[in-house]
Amino acid sequence: MFRLQGSKTLAVDLTGDAVKAKNGSMVAYDGRMAFKKMTGGGEGLRGMVTRRLTGEQMAVMEVKGEGTCYFADRASDISLVSLRGEKLHVEASNLLCTEAGLRTGTTFTGLRGGGSGNGLFTTTVEGTGQAAIMSDGSAVALRVSAQYPLFVDPGAYIAHQGSLQQHLQSGVNFRTLMGEGSGESFQIRFEGEGLVYVQPSERNTIGGDL
DSSP, X not given: OEEESSSSOEEEEEEEEEEEEETTOEEEEEEEEEEEEESGGGTHHHHHHHHHHHTOOOOEEEEEEEEEEEEOSTTOEEEEEEEEEEEEEEOGXXXXXXXXXXXXXXXXXXXXXXXXXXXXXXXXXXXXEEEEEEESSOOXXXXXXXXXXXXXXXXXXXXXXXXXXXXXXXXXXXXXXXXOOOSOOEEEEEEEEEEEEEOSSOOOOTTTTO
């Protein structure tokens, strides 16, 4: 149902079913479509309260109809993610569209979230179906295995899936405080089995200038 029309536009073919998309991200459609704004990131009143408490805001609309609907957001690059009963962790600002049957929620990220500059909570997408995520530049999916942990710049991280543990590690020391830091003072260490999505652009982070 999801397919890329170039690298920056998502085409979704609908046959009477629905998808959840970032509010205002429709750029064109053919056929008959109905758009409905959803509260709490599509999770109803409970989701609205949770997202306001956590600061993980996500404005979502339901798109239902017959035809093809096209989505894009500020010329961001788009990647497709297929889930088979798995859970995807993704920053709310990087989530463009999901199949309606996928459940969304929020989860605590700990220090990793603080280090990435995205807050202490992140969005989860769970179930079986497709999701579309956005990145600044073409994202790459890097595999993590038990033998090969992965180290990621917090400012380049956008999402991950699989059975992964994450730890924020710091190289801050006395030399850093004297202005002689390495320039890469914080990294996220991923261990386990799964995929990590990284964009070729770094957000401003707390440790970015250290």
